[in-house]
Amino acid sequence: MIKTETLDLLEWHRLCQHLSTFAATKLGAVAARGLQLPTTKTESLELLAQTKEVYSLEQQLDSSWSFKGIEDIGESLERAKIGGLLSAQELLDLATTLAGVRKLRRTIDAKTEDLPTLTQLVTELRTYPEIEQEIHHCIDDRGEVADRANPKLAEIRSQIKRLRDKIYKILQNIVQKQVGAVQEAVITQRDGRFVIPVKAPQKDSIPGIVHDISSTGSTLYVEPNAVVQLGNQLRQAERQEKREEEAVLRALTEKVAAVQEDLEQLLAIATVLDLATARARYSWWLGANPPRFVDVNQGETVTLRQLRHPLLVWQQQHEQGTEVIPIDVQIQPQIRVVAITGPNTGGKTVTLKTIGLAALMAKAGLFIPAKEPVEIPWFEQVLADIGDEQSLQQSLSTFSGHIRRISRIIEASNLEDSLILFDEIGAGTDPAEGSALAIAILKYLAEKALLTIATTHYGELKALKYQDERFENASVEFNDQTLKPTYRLLWGIPGRSNALTIAHRLGLKPEIVEDAQQRVGVSTSEELNLVIAALEAERREQETKAKEATKLLEQTERFYTEVSAKASSLQERERELKIAQEKAVQQAILAAKAEIAQVIRRLQQGEQTAQKAQKATDELNQIAERELAKTKQPKRTKPGYKPKVGERIRIPSLGQTGEVLSIDEEEKQLTVRFGLMKMTVATDEIESLDGQKVEAPVKPKTSSSTTAKQTPSKPAVAVRTSKNTVDLRGSRVANAEADLENAIASATESGVLWIIHGKGTGRLREGIHEFLKRHPQIERFELAPQNEGGSGVTIVYLK
Incomplete structure (x- = not known):
């Protein structure tokens, strides 16, 4: 009973309702709303593994995997089991469910190595494609028995069509001939018989069987005698059609009943997959991270940084609630009791509920809305006494209600x-007795329970930390300047109640607050509050310094990573150049040896004279010079200064600076404007603002006969290769950044980099784009055209 009460107090059912909105099927939504908590740690670990694998799978896929076609066929299977007849629509739903689950299994089978838990889940799954094909053969897309299901059925339906056409033709002739007797020129049906609306006074004009009368009695619905016999034949044919349809449905139902247990197992697996998908999508929406179960008895610490209340996150996003203030929870392994103190309305109760829900979420296989690492023990039970259990019907006071629940x-x-x-342990009675009772209860639970967290206003509980190492203090922060709580949780420092300050802020008359302040005086408690206030101020100062140090450390690590990546890239390029040079030298040596061998053969074949020996020597020298020239790298010349249109330059002879309006390359002249004047000057008469002169172009030597015309070369078209393409699908953003840095370094020569990140939920693509915006080597980037991957690929242009 107390477990159920705790779930109500923590509003677990509201969280389950939110989870159900992320389910893809009715089955998954129902399972999410009634989410059951596992009873063993092994079950929780399996649920977490399912959530992680679905989360990873959806990041890798170009689009979310689909549960399309999967319907709730549970009632249909039960009815088939006891010999009931399934309708055509129910059988069609069953067929689409089989196809939908088979598609899910194929997706899992394609990534078996990455999805061991899901693979194990679907190992024994049977989807019976033969039953699905049989159903689609007999049932059409409208959910009706098809003519092809039975040759006899097709013949009967053909007969029905002929009879109806014949009846319509006869009735239309009657309506045209008896225009005055017909109330309205329509042919309708009553009780499955075709009739004509006839005016009551003119009923003898169209003899036949009256099947119905209008509410006013002015119209009779008559089946003329001319079609009665045809109507009887039609009714008989329709009954035959129904019997044949039932025979088809009966045969299909029997096939379903024969494998009913396997189909129920299939439905259960589909529900588990949908529930795992709902957990993964809800966790992604929360910005949550997977928890790791720790054992405090083995010296492991409970760590929940930037923990947020999931219901408040939902309220902020969907109900325009206020911004959620995260809390930091870090509990050392020896701690068994945490006493949270501080002012009312400061967030103590919300802190309790947040930690309680985090424990339940981890147990149920959900991620926790906190920053990594998320480390929390696996609790077999979460038990709570939160709120007021006062009951007039049971004659229970507030204190009695708390004691009953405790x-x-x-x-x-x-x-x-x-x-x-x-929540507020020991409250509702005499402070001295309540404080003593609270201390006794917490000391008892320090011996018996794994972890106890209690909120209180009793000062005596704050001192327990200094008497017993198993106790810890925490407090909710209060801003003395704004006179408002900040909702932050501070560890190691007991809180101040600030009752008089809060009473003044909430509108209590100032004279009453002042009178109360005078009555309190400067007691030991007030001195303690001053000490606590000083500790809080010192803590805030240390936190500010710690944040600054963390920021500097992050910058240092980022710079180190960038420098290391660039150094590795340079070393790799140097190694590649060295290998290329060695290959070139080897090729040159081989070519030279071949030519030298030819020279020697020619020398040996002919008569050996001094003239031929000299000629051979000259040829050898030419080969050596040519091959050595190939291996020498040309000296790089520093590019000279060239003015550009729009640039400001200096004219030393005039002592003026001006703006370049146009450039005449052939005449080596520029049009310059300074002030209201324009003038044309030679390029050698100007210099840049930093003193660089325009270098005179070196005229190439040309032959006396002809001058080769050189055409400007077009820029090379970027070609996509393995060296300038990186596949980051399946990576987390933090890991992808290092791979992306290496890829940028490798693609420097090509100037273009293709990044494959997949479509998925878009989280990886957004992280990559944020990284590219900050990178100094990136000129611009854009999504690829549709034929190259569309929104699943980003093309990056390097500087």
Whole structure:
């Protein structure tokens, strides 16, 4: 009972309702709304593995995997099991469900190595394609039995069509001939018989059987005698059609009943997959991360940084709620009890509910809305006493209601693996007795429970930390300047109640607050509050410095990563150039040896004279010079200064600066404007603002006869290769950045880089685009055309 009460107090059912909105099928939505908590850690680990694998799978796929066609066929299977007859639509739903689950299995089978848990789940799955094909053969897309299902059925339907056409033709002739007797020139049906609306006074004009009368009695619906016999034949043919349809449906139903247990297992697996998908999509929407179960008895710390209340996140996103303030939770392994103090309306109760829901979410296989690493124990039970259990019907006061619930918590079994949450423990009675009772309860639970967290205003509980190492203090922060709570959770420092300050902020008359302040005086409690305030100020200062240090460390790590990546890239390019040079030298040596061998052969074949020996020597020298010239790298010349249109330049002879309006390359002249004047000057009369002169072009030597005309070469078209393409699908953003840095370095020569990130949810693409915006080597980037991957590929242009 206390477990159910705790789920209600933590509003677990609201979270399940939110989860159900991410389900793709009716089955998954129903399962999410009634989400059951596992009873063992092994079950929780399996659920978490399913969630992780679906989360990863949806990041890798170009589009989310689909549950299209999967319907709730549970009732149909039950009816088939007891011998009932399934309708054509129910059988069609069953066929589409088989096809939908088979498609899911194929997706999993294509990535078996990455999805071990899901692969194990669908290992024994049977989708019976032969039953699906038989159903589609007999049932058309409208959910009706098709003519092809049975040759006899097709013949009967053909007969029905002929009879109807014949009846219509006869009735149309009657309507045309008896225009005055017909109320309206239409042919309708009553009780499956074709009739004509006849005016009551003119009923004898069209003899036949009256099947119905209008509400006013002015119209009779008459089946003329001329079509009665045909109508009887039609009725008989329709009954034959129904019997044949039932025979087809009966045969299909029997095939379904024969494998009913396998189909129920298939439906259960489809539900598990949909529920895992809902958990993954809800976790992604929350910006949550997968938890790791830690064992505090083995010295592991509970870590929940930037933890947010999932229901408040939903309220902020969907109901225009206020911004959610995250809390940091870090509990050392020896701690068994945490006492949270601080002012009312400061967020103590929300903190309790946030931690309680985080424990339940991890247990149910959901990610926790906190920053990585997310480390929390696996709690067999989460038990809570939150809120007021006052009851007039049961004659229970506030204090009595709390004690009743606390008694049920203490009497629960397996407290050694439980999380206990108390809100305002010991409240509602005499402060001295309530404080003593609260201390006794918490000391008892320090021995029995895995972790207890309690909120309180009792000062005596703040001192427990200094008496017992199993106790820890925490407090909700209060801003003395704004006189408002910040909702941040501070660890190691007890809180101040600030009752008088809050009373003043909430509108209590100032004279009453001042009178209360005078009555309190400067007591030991007030001195303690001053000490706590000083500690809080010191803590805030240390936090500010820690944030600055963290930011500097992150910058240093980023710079180190960039420098390391560039150094690795340069080393790789140097190695490649060295290999290329060695290959060129080897080829040159081989070519030279071949030519030298030819020279020697010619020398040996002919008469050996001094003239021929000299000629051979000259040829050898020419080969050596030519091949050595190939291996020498040309000296790089520093490009000279060239003015550009729109640039500001200096004219030293005039002592003026001006703007270049146009450039005449052939005449080596520029049109310059300074002030209101324009003038033309030679290029050698100007210089840049930093003193660079225009270098005179070196005229190439040309032959006396002809001058070769050189055409400007067109820029090379970028070609997509393995060296300038990187596939980041399946990577997380943090891991993808390092791979992307290496890819940018490798693609420097080509100037273009293709990044394949897939479509998926878009989270990886957004992270990559943010990284590219900050990168100094990136000139611009854009999504690829549709024929090259569309929104699943980004093309990057390097500087």
